[in-house]
Amino acid sequence: MTGSTDLTASPRPGGRRAVVGMISLGCARNLVDAEVMLGSLTKAGYLITSDPATADVILVNTCSFIDVARDESRGEIEEALRQKRKGRCQAVIVTGCWPQTSAEALAAEFPEVDAFVGVGEVERIGEVVGRLLSGGARPTGPLVPLSPPDYLYDHRSPRLLATPPWLAYLKIAEGCDHRCTFCTIPRIRGRYRSRELESVVAEAARWAGEGVREFIVIAQDTTSYGVDRYGKRMLVPLLRRLSEIESVRWVRMMYGHHESIAEELIELLAEGGKVCRYLDIPFQHSHPAVLRRMGRAGDGDAYLRMIEHIRERVPEVTIRTSLLVGHPGEGEQEFGHLMQFLEAAQFDRAGVFAYSREAGTPSGEAADQLPREIGQQRRGLMMEAQQRICSRRNRAWIGREIEVLLEDTSGGTWSGRSERDAPEVDGLVYVQAATRARASARPGDFVRVRITESGPYDLAGRVYPARVRR
Numbered sequence: 001m002t003g004s005t006d007l008t009a010s011p012r013p014g015g016r017r018a019v020v021g022m023i024s025l026g027c028a029r030n031l032v033d034a035e036v037m038l039g040s041l042t043k044a045g046y047l048i049t050s051d052p053a054t055a056d057v058i059l060v061n062t063c064s065f066i067d068v069a070r071d072e073s074r075g076e077i078e079e080a081l082r083q084k085r086k087g088r089c090q091a092v093i094v095t096g097c098w099p100q101t102s103a104e105a106l107a108a109e110f111p112e113v114d115a116f117v118g119v120g121e122v123e124r125i126g127e128v129v130g131r132l133l134s135g136g137a138r139p140t141g142p143l144v145p146l147s148p149p150d151y152l153y154d155h156r157s158p159r160l161l162a163t164p165p166w167l168a169y170l171k172i173a174e175g176c177d178h179r180c181t182f183c184t185i186p187r188i189r190g191r192y193r194s195r196e197l198e199s200v201v202a203e204a205a206r207w208a209g210e211g212v213r214e215f216i217v218i219a220q221d222t223t224s225y226g227v228d229r230y231g232k233r234m235l236v237p238l239l240r241r242l243s244e245i246e247s248v249r250w251v252r253m254m255y256g257h258h259e260s261i262a263e264e265l266i267e268l269l270a271e272g273g274k275v276c277r278y279l280d281i282p283f284q285h286s287h288p289a290v291l292r293r294m295g296r297a298g299d300g301d302a303y304l305r306m307i308e309h310i311r312e313r314v315p316e317v318t319i320r321t322s323l324l325v326g327h328p329g330e331g332e333q334e335f336g337h338l339m340q341f342l343e344a345a346q347f348d349r350a351g352v353f354a355y356s357r358e359a360g361t362p363s364g365e366a367a368d369q370l371p372r373e374i375g376q377q378r379r380g381l382m383m384e385a386q387q388r389i390c391s392r393r394n395r396a397w398i399g400r401e402i403e404v405l406l407e408d409t410s411g412g413t414w415s416g417r418s419e420r421d422a423p424e425v426d427g428l429v430y431v432q433a434a435t436r437a438r439a440s441a442r443p444g445d446f447v448r449v450r451i452t453e454s455g456p457y458d459l460a461g462r463v464y465p466a467r468v469r470r
Contacts, residue, residue: 017045017046017047018046018047018056018057018129018133019046019047019048019049019054019055019056019057020041020046020047020048020049020055020056020057020058020059020129021048021049021050021051021052021054021055021057021058021059022034022037022038022048022058022059022060022061023052023058023059023060023061023076023080024061024096024162025060025061025062025063025069025072025073025076025096026061026062026063026065026069026096026097027063027065028169028216028218028254028424029169029171029218029219029220029255030061030063030096030097031162031163031169032153032159032169032171032218033061033095033096033119033122033153034059034061034095034096034162035159035160035161035162036122036123036153036157036158036159037059037061037095037122037123037125038159038160038162039157039158039159039160040122040123040124040125040126040157040158041125041126041129042158042160043126043158044126044129044130046126046129048160052079052080052083052089053083053086053088054088055083055088055089056088056089056090056091056133057089057090057091057092057093057129057132057133058080058083058084058089058091058092058093059092059093059094059095059125060073060076060077060080060092060093060094060095060096061095061096062076062077062094062095062096062097062098062099063096063097063098064096064097064098064101064102064184064188065097065184065185065356066353066356066358067356067357068356070098073096073098077092077094077110077113078110080092081110081112081113084112090132090133091114091115091129091132091133092112092113092114093113093114093115093116093117093125093128093129093132094106094110094113094115094116094117095116095117095118095122095125096117096118096119097119097188097189099116099117099118099146100118100119100120100146100149100188101184101187101188103116103118103146114132115128115132116146117146118146118147118149119149119151119188119189120146120147120148120149120150120151121146121147121151122151122153123151123153123157123158148190149174149175149188149189149190150190150193151174152174152193152195153171153195154195154196154199154203155199155200155202155203155206161207163423164407164443164444165210165211165212165444166211166212166213166214166405166407166443166444167212167213167214167216167423168204168207168212168214168215168216169215169216169217169218170200170203170204170215170216170217170218170242171195171218171219172194172195172200172217172218172219172222172225172235172238173192173193173194173195173219173220173221173222173224173225174189174190174192174193174219174220175189175190175191175192175193175220176189176191176192176220176221177191177192177221177224177228178221178257178295179295180284180294180295180296181293181294181295181361181362181363182294182324182327182355182356182358182361182362182363182364183358183361184358184360184361185220187360189220191228192220192221192224192227192228193228193229194219194225194226194227194228194229194230194234195229196229197226197230197234197237197238197241200238200242201238201241201242204242204245204248205245208245208246208247208248209247211444212248213247213248213249213250213405213444213446214248214249214250214251214252214405215242215248215250215251215252216252216253216254216422216423217235217238217239217242217251217252217253217254218254218255219255220255221255221256221257221260222235222253222254222255222256222257223235223253223256223257223260223261223262223265224257224260225238226238233260233262235253235262235265236262236264236265236268239251239253239268239275240268242274243273243274243275248274249274249405249446250274250276250405250419251274251275251276252275252276252278252422253275253276253278253279253280254280254422255280255282256279256280256281256282257281257282258281258283258297258298258303258306259297259298261279261281261306261310266309266310266313266314267313269310269313269314269317270313270314272316276318276419277314277316277317277318277419278317278318278320278419278420278422279310279317279318279319279320280320280321280422281319281320281321282321282322282323283298283303283321283322283323284296284322284323284324285323285324285327285330285334285338286299286300286303286337286338286340286341287299287300287330287333287334287337287338288300289329289334290327290329290330290334290338293327293328293329293363293366294324294327294363295362300337300338300340300341300344303341303345304341304344304345307319307345318348318349318419318420319345319347319348319349320347320348320349320350320351320422320425320426321345321347321349321350321351322350322351322352322353323338323342323350323351323352323353323382324352324353324354324355325338325352325353325354325355325375325378325379325382326354326355326370326372326374326375326376326378326379327355327363327370328355328363328366328367328368328369328370329366329368330355330370330378335378338382339381339382339385342382342385342386342389343385343389346389346392346393347386347389348390348393348420349390349420349425349426350382350386350389351425352379352382352383352386353379354372354375354376354378354379355370355375357369387456387457390456390457391454391455391456394427394454394455394456394457394458394459395454397451397454397459398451398452398453398454399450399451399452400450400451401448401449401450401451402418402419402420402429402448402449402451402459402461403418403419403446403447403448403449404416404417404418404429404431404446404447404448404449404463405417405418405444405445405446406431406441406442406443406444406445406446406447407443407444408443409441409442409443409445412432412433413430413431413432414430414431414433414441414463415428415429415430415431416428416429416431416447417429418459426457427457427458427459428457428458428459429449429451429458429459429460429461430458430459430460430461431447431449431460431461431462431463432460432461432462432463433447433462433463441463447463448463449461449462449463450462450463
């Protein structure tokens with residue numbers, strides 16, 4: 001960020017402060033960037049609104065990982081431009097992954113957009129908004145030149161949480177050094193770079209002081225944290241330090257990589273402390289030939305041995321994965337292999353995605369592309385099989401007592417999440433409460449719930465007054 005630029009919010013007619021609205025799409029890692037932008041804008045004196053119809057400036061923080069994400073981003077950009085045409089909104093800014101690699105194409109597709117800001121310019125957003133609202137001439141191209149993707153926020157970065165007050169994501173690294181042939185992340189986000197451990201701990205202490213009870217540790221490859229900065233994996237020492245923060249109840253890790261699931265991490269989960277017994281390991285596929293085409297090591301047999309070992313050491317562990325179908329080279333035999341792997345692994349949670357042909361990737365340039373319809377059909381078959389697996393695994397929890405973080409206590413039935421459930425991507429626990437408990441509980445409380453019912457993804461149970469805990 002340049003030191004000479006005045007980032008003070010430009011007053012609107014009548015002397016009112018300018019209002020900025022943001023729509024953030026995609027994953028939690030993108031959300032953290034959005035939160036830093038919101039913090040930068042707040043620091044510069046702008047007001048923030050969740051209603052784009054009342055905004056002077058609308059930011060659309062895009063995801064472009066696959067074609068479905070770009071379609072969603074495109075729709076939100078078009079909606080923001082409709083708001084601009086109504087007259088209240090003075091500028092639309094497109095930020096995030098999509099402009100980082102495709103700013104010129106986006107400028108041609110959306111000539112009414114006022115600026116395109118990539119992932120390397122996160123903390124310059126106040127400067128961009130200020131220049132647009134100051135009445136300066138609108139350039140023909142992106143207002144901010146796109147920098148290399150080397151930005152890495154730290155504990156000193158301004159950040160305004162967009163999550164519920166009991167939850168915060170901690171992005172501990174940026175970028176990726178893996179070279180999966182179907183993936184554009186290294187091109188969008190750059191090389192892998194870890195934050196300083198003390199910076200992460202300092203940020204966590206700050207949020208804990210403001211009431212956060214659950215931290216979710218994220219990166220493109222969380223389990224490789226520290227290798228680039230310290231010469232060794234430092235995830236376990238970091239998780240232990242975060243667990244020492246007294247007011248924190250849960251520390252959850254997501255986005256691991258199967259090649260760096262260390263024994264010391266498994267041992268930490270087995271201790272049963274504040275670190276959630278929850279592993280998110282995107283295996284992507286099981287057939288050796290398809291995995292080689294994807295540029296990934298291992299095979300289904302090796303993955304099953306890993307899963308078996310983890311469950312032996314941590315019987316209560318929840319294992320989540322992501323799988324990719326329809327990749328070039330996936331014939332009926334290879335897909336059948338993946339279906340058998342799914343049944344053998346018995347994942348607690350699984351997301352299945354149809355392959356998206358991405359320009360500039362080795363997979364995207366392969367000659368043996370499958371019709372899109374085949375990928376979608378195979379995804380449907382996989383999700384149906386996984387739903388049956390989830391139903392069976394959830395039934396095993398009936399009659400057991402679990403801890404639940406309440407997130408909605410309105411009405412007679414509450415809802416929340418257990419240690420087994422990450423927000424947005426996993427299920428919920430619905431809770432029937434005794435009358436006295438309903439009077440005392442509030443969102444952010446932890447309660448002990450006896451499970452009485454189960455569904456494909458969610459559980460339901462009862463809580464009693466003595467089981468509410470703050």
